[in-house]
Amino acid sequence: MSETEVEAPASPAEEIAAALAQPDGDPRAALAGRQAADIATALEALPTADALAALRALDTARQANVFGYLKRKAQARLGAALDRGERAAIVGAMSHDERADLYRALNEKGQEALLGVLARAEREDLRRLAAWPEGTVGSIMTSDYAFLWPNMTAPEALEALRRQAVDSETVYTALVADGDYRLLGVLSLRDLLLAGDKARVEAIMDRDPVTVRADADREDAAQIIGRYDLLVLPVVDAEGRMVGIVTQDDAFDIVEEEATEDALRGASVGALDADVLDTPLAILYRARVGWLVLLVFGSMFSGAGLAAFEGTIAAHMSLLFFLPLLIGSGGNAGAQSATLTVRALATGDVRPADYGRMMVREVAVAVGLGLTMAFAIAIAGLLRADAPVLTVVALSMTLIVLIGSLLGLTLPFLLQRAGLDPATASGPLVTSLCDVTGVLIYFGIATLLLPV
Amino acid sequence: MSETEVEAPASPAEEIAAALAQPDGDPRAALAGRQAADIATALEALPTADALAALRALDTARQANVFGYLKRKAQARLGAALDRGERAAIVGAMSHDERADLYRALNEKGQEALLGVLARAEREDLRRLAAWPEGTVGSIMTSDYAFLWPNMTAPEALEALRRQAVDSETVYTALVADGDYRLLGVLSLRDLLLAGDKARVEAIMDRDPVTVRADADREDAAQIIGRYDLLVLPVVDAEGRMVGIVTQDDAFDIVEEEATEDALRGASVGALDADVLDTPLAILYRARVGWLVLLVFGSMFSGAGLAAFEGTIAAHMSLLFFLPLLIGSGGNAGAQSATLTVRALATGDVRPADYGRMMVREVAVAVGLGLTMAFAIAIAGLLRADAPVLTVVALSMTLIVLIGSLLGLTLPFLLQRAGLDPATASGPLVTSLCDVTGVLIYFGIATLLLPV
Numbered sequence: 072m073s074e075t076e077v078e079a080p081a082s083p084a085e086e087i088a089a090a091l092a093q094p095d096g097d098p099r100a101a102l103a104g105r106q107a108a109d110i111a112t113a114l115e116a117l118p119t120a121d122a123l124a125a126l127r128a129l130d131t132a133r134q135a136n137v138f139g140y141l142k143r144k145a146q147a148r149l150g151a152a153l154d155r156g157e158r159a160a161i162v163g164a165m166s167h168d169e170r171a172d173l174y175r176a177l178n179e180k181g182q183e184a185l186l187g188v189l190a191r192a193e194r195e196d197l198r199r200l201a202a203w204p205e206g207t208v209g210s211i212m213t214s215d216y217a218f219l220w221p222n223m224t225a226p227e228a229l230e231a232l233r234r235q236a237v238d239s240e241t242v243y244t245a246l247v248a249d250g251d252y253r254l255l256g257v258l259s260l261r262d263l264l265l266a267g268d269k270a271r272v273e274a275i276m277d278r279d280p281v282t283v284r285a286d287a288d289r290e291d292a293a294q295i296i297g298r299y300d301l302l303v304l305p306v307v308d309a310e311g312r313m314v315g316i317v318t319q320d321d322a323f324d325i326v327e328e329e330a331t332e333d334a335l336r337g338a339s340v341g342a343l344d345a346d347v348l349d350t351p352l353a354i355l356y357r358a359r360v361g362w363l364v365l366l367v368f369g370s371m372f373s374g375a376g377l378a379a380f381e382g383t384i385a386a387h388m389s390l391l392f393f394l395p396l397l398i399g400s401g402g403n404a405g406a407q408s409a410t411l412t413v414r415a416l417a418t419g420d421v422r423p424a425d426y427g428r429m430m431v432r433e434v435a436v437a438v439g440l441g442l443t444m445a446f447a448i449a450i451a452g453l454l455r456a457d458a459p460v461l462t463v464v465a466l467s468m469t470l471i472v473l474i475g476s477l478l479g480l481t482l483p484f485l486l487q488r489a490g491l492d493p494a495t496a497s498g499p500l501v502t503s504l505c506d507v508t509g510v511l512i513y514f515g516i517a518t519l520l521l522p523v
Numbered sequence: 524m525s526e527t528e529v530e531a532p533a534s535p536a537e538e539i540a541a542a543l544a545q546p547d548g549d550p551r552a553a554l555a556g557r558q559a560a561d562i563a564t565a566l567e568a569l570p571t572a573d574a575l576a577a578l579r580a581l582d583t584a585r586q587a588n589v590f591g592y593l594k595r596k597a598q599a600r601l602g603a604a605l606d607r608g609e610r611a612a613i614v615g616a617m618s619h620d621e622r623a624d625l626y627r628a629l630n631e632k633g634q635e636a637l638l639g640v641l642a643r644a645e646r647e648d649l650r651r652l653a654a655w656p657e658g659t660v661g662s663i664m665t666s667d668y669a670f671l672w673p674n675m676t677a678p679e680a681l682e683a684l685r686r687q688a689v690d691s692e693t694v695y696t697a698l699v700a701d702g703d704y705r706l707l708g709v710l711s712l713r714d715l716l717l718a719g720d721k722a723r724v725e726a727i728m729d730r731d732p733v734t735v736r737a738d739a740d741r742e743d744a745a746q747i748i749g750r751y752d753l754l755v756l757p758v759v760d761a762e763g764r765m766v767g768i769v770t771q772d773d774a775f776d777i778v779e780e781e782a783t784e785d786a787l788r789g790a791s792v793g794a795l796d797a798d799v800l801d802t803p804l805a806i807l808y809r810a811r812v813g814w815l816v817l818l819v820f821g822s823m824f825s826g827a828g829l830a831a832f833e834g835t836i837a838a839h840m841s842l843l844f845f846l847p848l849l850i851g852s853g854g855n856a857g858a859q860s861a862t863l864t865v866r867a868l869a870t871g872d873v874r875p876a877d878y879g880r881m882m883v884r885e886v887a888v889a890v891g892l893g894l895t896m897a898f899a900i901a902i903a904g905l906l907r908a909d910a911p912v913l914t915v916v917a918l919s920m921t922l923i924v925l926i927g928s929l930l931g932l933t934l935p936f937l938l939q940r941a942g943l944d945p946a947t948a949s950g951p952l953v954t955s956l957c958d959v960t961g962v963l964i965y966f967g968i969a970t971l972l973l974p975v
Contacts, residue, residue, distance in 0.1 A: 104731035108751050233716050242713055243695045243754075260712065261694055264685050279556035297779065299560050300772040302695075302754070319771045320752040326775065327749065330782035331866045337786070338862035339855060346872040347863050352884060356891050359859050363892060363924075364899045366855055371903055373847035378907070381840055388833055391843075395825035395958050398847070403791060403818055403951040407811050410790035410950075411799050414783045420798040432804060439808045440815060447816045451823055455830070472815075498862070499855040502954065506847050 084112035091117060091125050098128035107133065111140035119152050127157075132237075135164035142349070143176045159188035166240050168213035168321070171200035175210075200315075208292045209285035211325065212306045212315030217245035221255055221273035225266040232260065244303035246313050247276050254305055254313045256280060282307050285314050289325055294419055296322035333417060333494035337410065339366070366503050373398075373506045380514035386523050389456045390514070393448065393464045398509035400444055400468060401475035402502035408433055408479035409501045413494050416483055426484050430477070437476035441469035463520050467513040474512065475505040536564035543569060543577050550580035559585065563592035571604050579609075584689075587616035594801065595628045611640035618692050620665035620773070623652035652767075660744045661737035663777065664758045664767030669697035673707055673725035677718040684712065696755035698765050699728050706757055706765045708732060734759050737766050741777055746871055748774035785869060785946035789862065791818070818955050825850075825958045832966035838975050841908045842966070845900065845916045850961035852896055852920060853927035854954035860885055860931035861953045865945050868935060878936050882929070889928035893921035915972050919965040926964065927957040 081089070087109055090101035102110055102125060110129075114122040114137065126134055126149065138146065138161050150158060162170060162185060174185055174197055186194050196214050203209025217239045219228050232242045247256045256276035266275045282305045283292050296304050296319055304322075306315040332342050339362035343350050350358075377384070384390055412429065415421035421429060445465035452461055479501050483493035533541075539561055542553035554562055554577065562581075566574040566589065578586055578601065590598065590613050602610060614622060614637060626637055626649055638646050648666050655661025669691045671680050684694045699708045708728035718727045734757045735744050748756050748771055756774075758767040784794050791814035795802050802810075829836070836842055864881065867873035873881060897917035904913055931953050935945035 106733060106751050229716075236713050236717050242716070261688050264681075264694070265688050279558075281558060297772075297775050299558050302771075319754075319775065320749075323749050323771065323775050323778065326778050326782070327870060330778070330786075331870060334782075334786060334789070334862050334866050338858045340859050340863060347867045348873060348877060348880065348884075352887050352891075355884070355888050359856070359888070360892055360895055363852060363855055363859075363896060367848055367852055367896060367899050368903060370848045370851040373851070374844040374907075377847065378841075378844045381843070384843065385837070385840065388837065389830075391833070391836065392826040392830045394846075395829065395850070395962065396819055396822045399822045399825070399951075399955060399958060400815060400819055402954065403815055404811070406790045406950055407792045407815075410786050411792060414786050415799045418779060418783065421800060425800060428800065432800075432807070435804050436807050436811070439804075440812055443812055444815060444819060447819050451820060455826075498858055498950070499851075502854065503851060506851060510847065 083109040087113035088116050098125045107136040108140045110137045115145040123152050131160045131164050134161050139169040167215045174201045208283050208287045211289050211321050212317050213240050214315045215240045216316040217242045219245045219247050219272050221247050223272045225270045228272050248313050252312045292317045293322040293325040336494040337498040339499040369503045373510045376510035383518045392455050397513050398506045401471035401505040401509040404472045405475035405479035405501040405505040408476045409496045412480050412483040416493050433480045437473045441472035444472050445469045463517045467516050470512050471509045474508050535561040539565035540568050550577045559588040560592045562589045567597040575604050583612045583616050586613050591621040619667045626653045660735050660739045663741050663773050664769050665692050666767045667692045668768040669694045671697045671699050671724050673699050675724045677722045680724050700765050704764045744769045745774040745777040788946040789950040791951040821955045825962045828962035835970045844907050849965050850958045853923035853957040853961040856924045857927035857931035857953040857957040860928045861948045864932050864935040868945050885932045889925045893924035896924050897921045915969045919968050922964050923961045
């Protein structure tokens, strides 16, 4: 290794890509013992012909596994280059939820082609899964769950899970249902292993599993899985019939995606479908420009406020010195309490009913913060201004921090109540609001207390 | 089957608390079929005597399970009220990582008492786990993993997992090691079920499992589990000996905690140990005041900038009208690109080496945004100012949005390079920086272009 390389060592995917790029290398050897996710990342970086040769060195189950990890663009590129037979084998072996994701990302012609290579039962399953609207539990669940009948004995159930092991997303939690597919309970493989040979499934299953409706928000599923540490969350329809499962790794992805979505929304950026590096510039521009322009017109109120107090400002130019400090502090305090509230609502630590308690606590903290800040700014301003101006500044600071904090606390609750995403409140929106109130409070107090 | 509805008006925990509060109710009946997490939430809300009576209605395994879900405060309160024998039974049955968490939260006297009720081997295990510093993989791993020898046959391995099922965190992935406890591979229960009776563990195990070092950052473990969809991530020491596992639900908690921590840090709030409602007001105050005061002194530069341009401002008071719009827009654009960068770095979508590519793309987007904003502000200002001032404003807006965006992009990379958390960049810090540059750019251009 050359000495100039101080950056991190090559990632597993880079190692695989390098091994595959050897002119006389054996792809089978290069891929042996490698993780599907790393192989997928390596294939994305390779020319189509090389990627195809590598993919063909794997057996069908692993091909499907790797294919599921590919990004949409690479799926389309490699999918188009495969023979019809290969495509059918891979799509047939993919897990049902990943297949449905792929289907949703295709155009109509691609969707037809995908349906064309599937057997009839699979085709209907795919159509059903893909029909769930984006953001619902149905859109992220999978239908290849393990299933047991209630009257099976433990050895029968174990044998049934053995048979289902190849085609199921997981066999560690099986759903149990009656003849009408109404969910009766769930059985963990662990409890099955601990049961005696005579025990029947209905006697050892958990009869009160937590479930979620397919038409619920996908965030609900993630929150439930996180709260109860579930490996598998059964999904039911309005009649209590089982329709799928959401697994813990799905919930993991949702939490990460929602955290990103919330963070972006909080910074007034629209949601992005792909990684920031893969997103076309025009989409990035569009995700950002809307709020920015809206906030320009919003901050016109601040400007108008300033203009209204032109007389006061002209008479006391030293007031200007403190303007960025005051409105900045209000915005910062507001952003702090908005973010605390948004995260607490997102994780379920705080519920809408807690608003009153949160408010009382926020007033106490914000008064403390405001007084501290007033003191800090008075010190900072000693050399810049006389006592009357400093009094106005300190008084304004206390009020601006208090009002900013209360705005930051209240806005997320209001947005949630209106059915909007509270995360929208946490960044530039609350900052802009605090700017306007800051200008009005500051120059309002100055006009009242200072001679013009 | 009763459905556990999480969104319903009365939460499951509230239902349990209400059932337990019935004067002549049977706690056993009130708790039957309930989730441990819900029981824990209910117990937290009850008086100690009632909570104790309810806890005593459960068997030891479930007691330990519920106890693990309790918040620290309730653990301390109920733990102190239990008999020594009960305490020993519960602590003995708790999963090893939760027991270590409990131990870490106790004072020295409490720690002594906890060690006192454990058998010697357990005591040493607990000391070892609790010794890992906060934030490391070691501090979140658990040592109650399932273990197999490489030369076991499939039926022997299945029998071994049966024996370990009660005391292990999970039996769905078992570690395989040699006589020196050096990790040789992992075996999933699924592969074990699919193996023939003659197969030996070493022949069917995964010989190239992803592992993590115990002294690595806990976020690394979460990222690895998320990338490879692992149920269990084996943890090894510097010599490759197995020391524990991190499970998917641990990773889930970490992602949620880190998202909260990043969001708070981005809003210049210090990390909190507990829910915002459970955090003492003094701690909340302290978590917020530091950055606020620091930023006051930071924005003194903006104030000083304004003061330096007093002459220009006095000659063209209409410039003031646009000040909040301009510095607000720069801050907003900066917050947008900072947040995009922070999230992309946090999820691993973008690596430090991508800075150049990100920069080129950001310039393109930011120039587009800046021109759009210049146009918007020129329209907004038509009635307020004459052509020379509008020219200054439009020019400043383009530059301010561009510089703000580039600051927002660069700051997280710089912080990461310096070994600090990039999330610190995304909120008030970048906004304050943009304020200063905005003031200098705006009045600098005005002084250059407008007659004084």
